[in-house]
Amino acid sequence: xxxxxxxxxxxxxxxxxxxxxxxxxxxxxxxxxxxxxxxxxxxxxxxxxxxxxxxxxxxxxxxxxxxxxxxxxxxxxxxxxxxxxxxxxxxxxxxxxxxxxxxxxxxxxx
Amino acid sequence: xxxxxxxxxxxxxxxxxxxxxxxxxxxxxxxxxxxxxxxxxxxxxxxxxxxxxxxxxxxxxxxxxxxxxxxxxxxxxxxxxxxxxxxxxxxxxxxxxxxxxxxxxxxxxxxxxxxxxxxxxxxxxxxxxxxxxxxxxxxxxxxxxxxxxxxxxxxxxxxxxxxxxxxxxxxxxxxxxxxxxxxxxxxxxxxxxxxxxxxxxxxxxxxxxxxxxxxxxxxxxxxxxxxxxxxxxxxxxxxxxxxxxxxxxxxxxxxxxxxxxxxxxxxxxxxxxxxxxxxxxxxxxxxxxxxxxxxxxxxxxxxxxxxxxxxxxxxxxxxxxxxxxxxxxxxxxxxxxxxxxxxxxxxxxxxxxxxxxxxxxxxxxxxxxxxxxxxxxxxxxxxxxxxxxxxxxxxxxxxxxxxxxxxxxxxxxxxxxxxxxxxxxxxxxxxxxxxxxxxxxxxxxxxxxxxxxxxxxxxxxxx
Numbered sequence: 137x138x139x140x141x142x143x144x145x146x147x148x149x150x151x152x153x154x155x156x157x158x159x160x161x162x163x164x165x166x167x168x169x170x171x172x173x174x175x176x177x178x179x180x181x182x183x184x185x186x187x188x189x190x191x192x193x194x195x196x197x198x199x200x201x202x203x204x205x206x207x208x209x210x211x212x213x214x215x216x217x218x219x220x221x222x223x224x225x226x227x228x229x230x231x232x233x234x235x236x237x238x239x240x241x242x243x244x245x246x
Numbered sequence: 247x248x249x250x251x252x253x254x255x256x257x258x259x260x261x262x263x264x265x266x267x268x269x270x271x272x273x274x275x276x277x278x279x280x281x282x283x284x285x286x287x288x289x290x291x292x293x294x295x296x297x298x299x300x301x302x303x304x305x306x307x308x309x310x311x312x313x314x315x316x317x318x319x320x321x322x323x324x325x326x327x328x329x330x331x332x333x334x335x336x337x338x339x340x341x342x343x344x345x346x347x348x349x350x351x352x353x354x355x356x357x358x359x360x361x362x363x364x365x366x367x368x369x370x371x372x373x374x375x376x377x378x379x380x381x382x383x384x385x386x387x388x389x390x391x392x393x394x395x396x397x398x399x400x401x402x403x404x405x406x407x408x409x410x411x412x413x414x415x416x417x418x419x420x421x422x423x424x425x426x427x428x429x430x431x432x433x434x435x436x437x438x439x440x441x442x443x444x445x446x447x448x449x450x451x452x453x454x455x456x457x458x459x460x461x462x463x464x465x466x467x468x469x470x471x472x473x474x475x476x477x478x479x480x481x482x483x484x485x486x487x488x489x490x491x492x493x494x495x496x497x498x499x500x501x502x503x504x505x506x507x508x509x510x511x512x513x514x515x516x517x518x519x520x521x522x523x524x525x526x527x528x529x530x531x532x533x534x535x536x537x538x539x540x541x542x543x544x545x546x547x548x549x550x551x552x553x554x555x556x557x558x559x560x561x562x563x564x565x566x567x568x569x570x571x572x573x574x575x576x577x578x579x580x581x582x583x584x585x586x587x588x589x590x591x592x593x594x595x596x597x598x599x600x601x602x603x604x605x606x607x608x609x610x611x612x613x614x615x616x617x618x619x620x621x622x623x624x625x626x627x628x629x630x631x632x633x634x635x636x637x638x639x640x641x642x643x644x645x646x647x648x649x650x651x652x653x654x655x656x657x658x659x660x661x662x663x664x665x666x667x668x669x670x671x672x673x674x675x676x677x678x679x680x681x682x683x684x685x686x687x688x689x690x691x692x693x694x695x696x697x698x699x700x701x702x703x704x705x706x707x708x709x
Contacts, residue, residue, distance in 0.1 A: 151488055
């Protein structure tokens with residue numbers, strides 16, 4: 137019975153909800169890109185099905201394509217996110233922490 | 247699953263969640279991204295350590311092809327092309343799910359010996375994954391301008407056709423779940439779902455595209471979670487569901503920022519109807535437009551006390567962010583206060599503009615959120631609108647017939663004067679006219695945003 141799986145599914149949903157509820161607008165794009173990279177986890181699905189052995193050329197081709205797709209999703213996703221976030225790097229000593237806090241608070245209220 | 251693999255997965259979950267938490271703050275975001283990437287590496291390695299794994303050559307081939315395509319694509323993409331790149335990466339994820347579901351059907355000969363829940367989860371994954379793949383493909387085509395950015399609709403046939411396609415996909419799925427073994431059934435599911443993806447995204451106007459990409463991102467997450475249920479793999483369930491839930495919230499936040507409801511966006515046709523034309527006539531299209539020169543604009547800016555730059559997509563396509571920064575430096579050297587008013591959906595994705603300005607080393611502190619900007623405008627001497635249109639359109643506040651009525655905007659007209667940099671009098675991405683351009687306070691500086699700002703910089707230097 138998949139009851140444990142469904143319990144895990146529901147709890148993971150709440151984790152996703154809690155983690156994301158308060159994010160400044162500024163980070164929406166990088167965050168979308170980051171979560172985008174994480175669903176590249178489908179790569180594991182391809183690995184498991186192919187790794188445990190399938191017969192037939194078509195099955196193998198489809199799975200290799202699926203693994204390639206998943207890999208593009210993962211590496212592309214994380215690298216693009218890193219490039220985007222790299223743009224926010226501050227020159228040393230310029231950041232005023234007080235402003236950051238108030239800005240983030242405002243976002244949450246929207 | 248062995249203990250080692252399970253422990254690896256648990257470590258991966260901790261890293262995913264911790265990484266995502268880091269990504270919600272600007273200071274910890276870079277590290278958070280790498281922590282999540284480390285989690286992914288742990289999950290992949292743990293999976294490969296499962297007993298009974300084989301086909302190593304083919305696995306290496308798939309991983310190699312993916313890396314060879316994915317790494318350069320991510321490294322070389324221009325910052326302005328980021329939204330379509332995210333759409334593309336999202337699409338291939340959905341495509342992977344759909345392909346795995348197809349193979350699952352083939353190797354189990356139509357889920358013959360599998361429990362019903364496996365068939366249901368796998369078919370759900372097939373439908374949602376295929377929608378995500380084709381929908382993201384169309385979103386990519388629109389943003390890359392391979393397809394027209396304006397809504398493409400079939401008029402009244404649109405909704406019935408979508409319903410027929412959905413019914414066809416579900417019918418095939420139900421027959422499979424009830425014991426159908428023909429491979430054409432699963433192909434029918436994938437094709438019908440793919441057509442739904444195309445038909446739903448095609449009529450959506452460019453202005454709504456960010457919300458759509460975010461929604462498809464959540465879809466791919468959900469399809470990955472469903473695939474996890476079918477394969478009994480906790481890593482897929484947890485990571486997929488986290489993305490599904492967080493992506494749904496992100497989509498909702500974005501839609502709220504534009505005052506649009508998700509069903510209204512999916513119903514499509516934003517800026518496509520006769521409404522746009524009516525606004526053009528009522529919005530004062532016959533009032534005179536006052537145009538200015540780079541020299542006059544420079545003088546106006548040089549004698550201001552506070553300047554607010556309002557960047558939009560025009561700035562992004564013209565790659566004018568570095569020129570804008572140079573101009574801001576010159577103005578600041580004269581003791582003028584320069585800030586940037588960033589609308590939540592400026593550019594084509596929320597936060598897109600912040601990324602572009604940050605690329606040009608604009609200090610994070612000068613970027614003002616919408617509420618902060620709107621309370622600052624009455625003290626601003628000159629608002630410099632660079633290629634922003636819909637986010638400054640007063641019709642969103644004053645004209646209930648406008649397609650963007652109700653969308654929160656930046657109140658640039660409450661500043662003392664406005665200079666609008668624009669390529670021509672053409673309407674914005676949403677396809678509607680802007681009464682701001684004919685406001686008596688407004689002067690228009692026509693031309694490419696980068697050249698116009700460059701011209702202002704030259705004039706400022708010679709003042």
